[in-house]
Amino acid sequence: MIPESEYILEMEGISKEFPGVKALNCVDFRVKKGTVHALIGENGAGKSTLMKILNGIYTPDSGIIKFKGKEIKLRSPYDAIKNGISMIHQELSPIPNMTVAENIFLGREPLIGRVPIVNDKEMINKTRELMRSLEINIDPCALMRDLSIANMQMVEIAKAISYNSELIIMDEPTSAISEKEVSHLFKIIKNLKEKGVSIIYISHRLDEIFKIADEVTVLRDGEYIGTESIEKITREKLIEMMVGREIKQMFPKEEAPIGEVILEVRNLTKRGVFYDINFKVRRGEILGIAGLMGAGRTEVVESIFGLSSYDAGEIYIKGKKVKIKSPIDAIKNKIALITEDRKSGLFLPLSVRDNIIMASIDSYIKGPFIDGVKVDEFCNKQIEQLKIKTPGLMQIVKYLSGGNQQKVLIARWLLTYPEILILDEPTRGIDVGAKAEIHRLITKMAKEGKAIIMISSELPEILGMSDRILVMHEGRITGELYRKDANQENIMRYAMGITS
Amino acid sequence: MMEKDVLSETQKGVKSRVKLASNIQRYGMVLVFFLMVTIITILSPRFLDPRNLLNVVRQISIISIVGFGVTMVIITTGIDLSSGSVIALVSVVTASLAHPNQYPLIIPILVGLLVGGITGLINGTLIAIGKLPAFIATLGMMITARGLALIYSDGRPITNFSESFNFLGQGYLFGVPFPIYVLALTALISHIILKHTKFGKYVYAIGGNEQAAIISGIDVVKYKILVYTYAGIMTAIAGILLTSRLSAGQPTAGVGYELDAIAAAVIGGTSLNGGIGTIPGTILGALIMGTLNNGLDLLHVSAYWQQVVKGFIIVGAVLMDKQRRI
Numbered sequence: 046m047i048p049e050s051e052y053i054l055e056m057e058g059i060s061k062e063f064p065g066v067k068a069l070n071c072v073d074f075r076v077k078k079g080t081v082h083a084l085i086g087e088n089g090a091g092k093s094t095l096m097k098i099l100n101g102i103y104t105p106d107s108g109i110i111k112f113k114g115k116e117i118k119l120r121s122p123y124d125a126i127k128n129g130i131s132m133i134h135q136e137l138s139p140i141p142n143m144t145v146a147e148n149i150f151l152g153r154e155p156l157i158g159r160v161p162i163v164n165d166k167e168m169i170n171k172t173r174e175l176m177r178s179l180e181i182n183i184d185p186c187a188l189m190r191d192l193s194i195a196n197m198q199m200v201e202i203a204k205a206i207s208y209n210s211e212l213i214i215m216d217e218p219t220s221a222i223s224e225k226e227v228s229h230l231f232k233i234i235k236n237l238k239e240k241g242v243s244i245i246y247i248s249h250r251l252d253e254i255f256k257i258a259d260e261v262t263v264l265r266d267g268e269y270i271g272t273e274s275i276e277k278i279t280r281e282k283l284i285e286m287m288v289g290r291e292i293k294q295m296f297p298k299e300e301a302p303i304g305e306v307i308l309e310v311r312n313l314t315k316r317g318v319f320y321d322i323n324f325k326v327r328r329g330e331i332l333g334i335a336g337l338m339g340a341g342r343t344e345v346v347e348s349i350f351g352l353s354s355y356d357a358g359e360i361y362i363k364g365k366k367v368k369i370k371s372p373i374d375a376i377k378n379k380i381a382l383i384t385e386d387r388k389s390g391l392f393l394p395l396s397v398r399d400n401i402i403m404a405s406i407d408s409y410i411k412g413p414f415i416d417g418v419k420v421d422e423f424c425n426k427q428i429e430q431l432k433i434k435t436p437g438l439m440q441i442v443k444y445l446s447g448g449n450q451q452k453v454l455i456a457r458w459l460l461t462y463p464e465i466l467i468l469d470e471p472t473r474g475i476d477v478g479a480k481a482e483i484h485r486l487i488t489k490m491a492k493e494g495k496a497i498i499m500i501s502s503e504l505p506e507i508l509g510m511s512d513r514i515l516v517m518h519e520g521r522i523t524g525e526l527y528r529k530d531a532n533q534e535n536i537m538r539y540a541m542g543i544t545s
Numbered sequence: 546m547m548e549k550d551v552l553s554e555t556q557k558g559v560k561s562r563v564k565l566a567s568n569i570q571r572y573g574m575v576l577v578f579f580l581m582v583t584i585i586t587i588l589s590p591r592f593l594d595p596r597n598l599l600n601v602v603r604q605i606s607i608i609s610i611v612g613f614g615v616t617m618v619i620i621t622t623g624i625d626l627s628s629g630s631v632i633a634l635v636s637v638v639t640a641s642l643a644h645p646n647q648y649p650l651i652i653p654i655l656v657g658l659l660v661g662g663i664t665g666l667i668n669g670t671l672i673a674i675g676k677l678p679a680f681i682a683t684l685g686m687m688i689t690a691r692g693l694a695l696i697y698s699d700g701r702p703i704t705n706f707s708e709s710f711n712f713l714g715q716g717y718l719f720g721v722p723f724p725i726y727v728l729a730l731t732a733l734i735s736h737i738i739l740k741h742t743k744f745g746k747y748v749y750a751i752g753g754n755e756q757a758a759i760i761s762g763i764d765v766v767k768y769k770i771l772v773y774t775y776a777g778i779m780t781a782i783a784g785i786l787l788t789s790r791l792s793a794g795q796p797t798a799g800v801g802y803e804l805d806a807i808a809a810a811v812i813g814g815t816s817l818n819g820g821i822g823t824i825p826g827t828i829l830g831a832l833i834m835g836t837l838n839n840g841l842d843l844l845h846v847s848a849y850w851q852q853v854v855k856g857f858i859i860v861g862a863v864l865m866d867k868q869r870r871i
Contacts, residue, residue, distance in 0.1 A: 389760075
């Protein structure tokens with residue numbers, strides 16, 4: 046007789062590679078039966094990839110998964126559910142025009158006898174029972190689209206539980222819900238635990254982890270760092286495990302003369318998104334904005350750029366109050382924004398040339414026409430200066446590498462001659478060589494006297510490039526650090542909302 | 546998330562295939578055209594008779610001119626279903642002002658253009674400001690304009706035009722039908738606008754990535770309205786030519802022309818996903834359809850079968866477009 050393992054889940058030597066990125070490198074992960082096991086790490090540490098493997102969404106390149114002591118192969122989320130593993134996803138995927146009950150029983154609707162007709166009454170009753178057992182007060186017949194985000198999240202939770210799984214993965218289940226619902230969720234988790242259900246709990250909030258988890262595993266840059274009992278570990282130690290890497294890359298940081306304030310933001314607030322954002326940026330300065338995913342960094346700069354609105358606060362440029370209602374106003378005020386997602390900024394089916402000139406066409410107009418000679422001249426100059434590797438100006442931008450695409454975007458914005466340059470994750474998904482070149486460019490632009498705001502989730506990048514660092518946590522600025530005082534630990538501490 | 550990642554993995558592998566497909570798309574239709582011409586010529590040498598060739602070009606002129614506007618609309622990821630009905634509305638209004646000794650020629654022309662422009666302006670406004678799907682807005686215009694044309698003309702054709710008005714659709718200049726000159730001129734203007742003006746660049750930008758266009762400071766609302774207005778004016782030119790050609794303002798004219806114009810654009814490589822398309826492509830698309838009609842006529846293929854063949858060609862073209870967009 047095989048002795049029963051104390052682990053419900055054993056993942057051993059899991060590796061997964063995406064083009065250009067080693068997302069997971071030989072990661073081990075074990076969860077004990079009937080425990081809450083927290084999984085933490087920075088953005089990009091590999092948590093989501095690992096969980097998607099466990100949920101059958103990705104297939105690992107190597108490694109084995111043992112569930113209840115038996116090796117299993119997971120090819121789809123359906124496989125996972127059949128084996129007794131369900132998942133609450135961070136990104137909600139409700140079908141808005143269907144009812145709560147229909148969403149919960151999607152794909153496994155109770156039928157009337159053997160006829161393929163859905164037994165609505167039974168479905169609604171079962172949902173009502175489920176909600177009652179979880180003490181969630183949501184009408185099974187309500188349409189998903191009419192629910193608040195928090196209630197949608199509660200429905201997702203109820204749905205994951207309704208599979209009667211033995212292992213439930215919860216990926217940031219509390220990111221969209223309020224204090225009250227969080228404690229409710231914790232109560233549900235405790236009940237599940239008593240029934241012997243195991244839970245993998247992913248969260249950026251250390252407080253929650255210390256409140257609910259029994260064990261915690263830390264991942265960093267796709268590597269397994271360690272597993273600790275929550276009773277035997279401190280916050281400090283956890284943060285150290287999360288960030289404790291050496292800064293290997295060299296950053297071409299050069300001190301630029303820092304001049305007068307160009308941009309000042311006062312009390313900028315967008316309810317439910319960010320609150321009381323105050324900061325100044327000076328000529329020649331690189332202001333880094335750090336924070337974890339969902340901290341509201343992108344939303345702040347999008348509001349400054351006029352891409353979305355805000356509820357209160359003021360923006361001053363060179364001491365003058367300005368109203369920026371659209372990107373057109375922002376460009377007039379010499380602001381440039383290189384967005385987080387490259388694809389949302391590029392015109393993929395168009396040529397390199399068209400992509401470069403699109404924000405500054407007025408500079409090449411001669412009479413009713415675009416002066417092609419002048420355009421080519423300007424574009425060639427940019428291609429040369431930014432070292433964009435392209436077979437030619439007419440190359441369709443879709444076929445360039447990520448790094449070169451990013452440079453095309455930078456070229457577009459340099460031709461608007463901005464004084465304030467906002468870069469949102471400028472090197473995400475770019476290979477190391479191109480990264481260094483983009484860093485060099487950013488430094489050069491600062492030296493030319495531009496004020497630069499750089500959002501980045503990579504701590505070495507933030508530390509290597511910034512003169513000053515703002516850290517955001519859940520829509521608020523929780524810390525401001527000068528270059529000389531900043532290190533990975535204190536940034537991460539602010540980013541996790543630990544103020545003491 | 547999952548799909549995106551899986552896609553990006555496959556993307557690399559098919560990149561070379563995509564490039565090949567893109568070349569097939571670019572030159573494939575030219576090849577198809579010459580193949581068609583060769584086959585038709587072998588089966589019926591009469592096809593190459595200059596008079597027949599001019600006839601083919603004259604026949605495609607109206608659809609092509611409508612197609613130029615439609616091409617721009619489709620490049621922005623829009624669609625215009627109203628062209629056929631707008632042709633009818635322009636036709637009856639123009640006809641009512643084109644009787645002998647009534648007004649100088651310029652009046653019916655200008656009023657016709659104005660009517661077409663206004664319908665386009667309304668389409669554009671509903672789509673850009675009203676945020677209606679282009680399909681719905683122009684479907685509404687399709688039905689409304691047809692109704693207005695019937696009301697205006699009391700459901701009857703309006704005939705009896707001045708000499709000069711008749712010349713527009715029926716006259717010859719240096720042995721070439723006048724509509725062909727109009728075709729050439731509108732093609733040239735549309736091509737230059739699309740390739741060498743700010744307006745043209747923005748048309749591609751909006752269709753290439755509307756969000757990026759907004760971020761780049763492009764007044765997307767304004768340029769969308771302008772595109773539909775331009776399409777309306779092109780449709781009006783086609784409507785005036787057709788009226789003169791038929792010697793009648795017909796409230797029932799132009800039925801189905803919108804689909805022929807869309808087909809010409811799509812066969813010519815304009816992508817319904819936006820951002821891709823050219824005027825020469827659309828002329829080629831119209832030429833392919835025109836040659837097909839003419840050739841099948843010469844070969845005495847029944848009109849019913851002609852429809853079937855046309856259907857195959859259109860679907861084939863869109864299939865190729867899909868291939869290119871893996």
